[in-house]
Amino acid sequence: MTILDGKKISNAILEELKEKVANHKENxxxxxxxxxxxxxxxxxxxxxxxxxxxxxxxxxxxxxxxxxxxxxxxxxxxxxxxxxxxxxxxxxxxxxxxxxxxxxxxxxxxxxxxEKDVDGFKPESLGKLFIGENDGYIPCTPQGIMYLLEQTNIDLYGKTAVVIGRSNIVGKPVAGLLINKGATTTVCNSRTKNLTEKLRDADIIVAALGSPNFVTGDMVKDGAIIIDVGINRVDKKLYGDVNFEEVSKKASYITPVPGGVGPMTIAMLLKNTLKSFEKGEK
Structure with a gap:
């Protein structure tokens, strides 16, 4: 099992952005x-x-x-x-x-x-995402998730992916990005019938429903890639949507909470801001 360390990866992105910003300031x-x-x-x-x-x-x-x-x-x-x-x-x-x-x-x-929609929430931005155009702004959390998946060096084409959560901020756009990469993608929610069976068949699970420890070890197959988007505060403690202790024993890759998707979201926000700046200077 490999932990997808969003904090480490995001810090590398921020260092790269820092260099680019410094070059713009100088030039x-x-x-x-x-x-x-x-x-x-x-x-x-x-x-x-x-x-x-x-x-x-x-x-x-x-x-x-x-x-x-x-x-x-x-x-x-x-x-x-x-x-x-x-x-x-x-x-x-x-x-x-x-x-x-x-x-x-x-x-x-x-x-x-x-042109300033660096969160990528506007219909124009989401529309470009779904048709595969890359000149718009991809919502930051889905963009960060895809960057983390790229770090696995696994070809997503033909993989089975299940997204739990259908929000316009995470669930729907990350499903669109997975589809664009050739993954066979299903969008579910907490009340989806036969959800456990769907999850057990998934090569990739993106949990973004906002329910602490919802995904348990018996819901995933050996070798699955687990992306936990949830940040749930219970009794002053943070929990993801995935029961890390149970699921990490079966996963090939998994994001921790905190330190997984969260830092990647912020890194993508600044990446989008730099992209807007550079487009405006052309």
Whole structure:
């Protein structure tokens, strides 16, 4: 069994990005700019935003953190996004989800200019993903997952993959990426009939349903590749969607929680931001 060390791999990506950003600063006197908007005091969101700002500092990307109280109106938030859309020093805009219930998350995300959609959540970005065009922005977590899978040096063509979770942020886009690589892919959820049988037949399992220790050792076959996207806090401890202790005994590759997919997500965010910057400078 090999642990897919997202922290180690992401650090290598960040070092590469750091060098590229430094070259841009030296050659043209500019660096990429990322605006991160957070609304409210959600503790998990606060942690995620701090991690993203810290990563920006590490590679030399200029981060602009914008904090709003939870009672801000949707109109005020949209106005700020419009302002950032017009700011040439900002190459990427990220709105940390979830938003307060009085806001339409789709409407807010869609307000971001397509060329600054470094989270890859807009329909234009997702549409390009599903038809296999690579000039758009791939959502960061699915992109990080595919990078980790590439590290296995296993040809995905013809492999059987099962994705548990159907969100627009992870489940659906990672399924599309797997399909594009030739994997025979099934998207399931916690209520899928005969789910255990489907999982036992899978060469690759991506667990992204947000249920601690949902995937157990009896659900996977020997030699399966396990990607655990879940980050669940229970009694101040972190758990993935996969029971690591049980499943790691059977898997050929597995991501830990924490230290697996999470760091890769942040690395891909900065990679997308640099991509936006470089497209804007052409």
């Amino acid at each position: 043209i006197g500019k660096v990429p700019g990322l605006a991160v908007i957070i609304v409210g005091e959600n503790p998990a969101s606060q942690i995620y935003v701090r991690s993203k700002v810290k990563a920006c500092e590490k590679v030399g990307v200029k981060s602009t953190k914008i904090t709003f109280p939870s009672n801000i109106s949707e109109g005020e938030l949209l106005s700020k996004i419009d302002e950032l859309n017009k700011d040439s020093s900002i190459n990427g805009i990220l709105v940390q989800l979830p938003l307060p219930k009085h806001m339409d998350e789709n409407k807010v995300c869609n307000a971001i200019a397509t």
